[in-house]
Amino acid sequence: MNVITTDVAIVGGGPAGLTAAAELASAGDLNVTVLERESAAGGIPRHSDHPGYGMRDMRTFISGPTYARRLVERAVAAGVDIHTRSMVTGWNGDTSLEVTAPEGRRRIDARAVILATGARERPRPARMIPGDRCAGVYTTGHLQNLVHLQHRTVGRRAVVVGAELVSYSAVLTLKHVGCETVLMTTPYPSPESYAVFNVAGRTPLLGAHVATRTRVTRIIGKPTLAAVEVENIDTGQRRIVECDTLVLTGDWIPDHELARSAGLDMDTGTLGPLTDPAMRTSRPGVFAVGNLLHPVDTADIAALDGRHVAGPVRDYLRGSRGPADGVRLRVDAPLRWISPGIICPGDGPPPRHRLLTWTDTLVRVPRVVARQDGRVVGRRTLPWPASPGRVFRVPSSILDGVDPRGGEVTVSLR
Known part of the structure; x- marks a missing residue:
């Protein structure tokens, strides 16, 4: 078996992995290897051909493919060794990886490993939508891969399940190939996306009607999709909507198989590594970044995770092992998860000084409270809403009063 030795091996060539690689390799003192299973690096932005990328990390406003190309160019210019079509299939030691590529099997022996494997949308079987098994049902990622990378078309009338940011990305992709979005469904009382997208969705530009408090209860058609049955959650009333394309958006799960096979402690909320x-x-010696930790946030936030992790990885390679113990963070409903899940004494703040959380209920004026051992250690009223379908960001300063020798901290939303 061919063996490659490197200082840092990064699994995943998306925004988080490529940004971490460029940061670590830029000084010229480290060998950095990126392992990407696709035929080209760049991640999901490669096949998301609409503007809106790079705002936080590159201070620009560009399309997904352009953003992906710039990430790759920066990494290559820094001296990063990018291996495409390289699937990491397992571990050969604490920081040693088994890889399968068209050229054969190889082993990557690294001093540190960064997991940047991202997240994916749950397909139809995982959502347990009953009905006929037929062609014409996609996730957003599948749809955009077909349209923007394989240059194929889809149907003429689409229903989109979801009304969050990625849902409007799907609507734009459908419009690109002349497919009209006749309905968007969401179980929530209001669309999950930002108001500007919701307003734009109702204009002739997109023309997408959002049916709130609804869900798809049956898929109809053989061998191709002909219609879906949509139910009003509050009244139980059902109707048939004719369509030949159904796009299932959101409902994210991290690509966590490699983390699980390593026996890492996992977060039961995010389903990613703790x-x-x-x-x-x-x-x-094993670090994790991006949407593997908080499924799912925007590409530029994932990239800033990659920038943030470079410092701790360098510290580790210099001999620092970090604190042995930390304080566990938990959440109360309606919050579903929080990232990071541990805070450690002596550590600096998380990326952008933000705790990332997810809410199942819309709270327009959120009051966030942190409690430890029965006492309030932090309290903030925030000027931005906590909305389902997108990450809710909480200033990490709410934890400044935590006792590092105390018990677990619970963060709640009121």
């Missing part, structure tokens, strides 16, 4: 603000996992 990390601290330095993005250390429970295995020394």
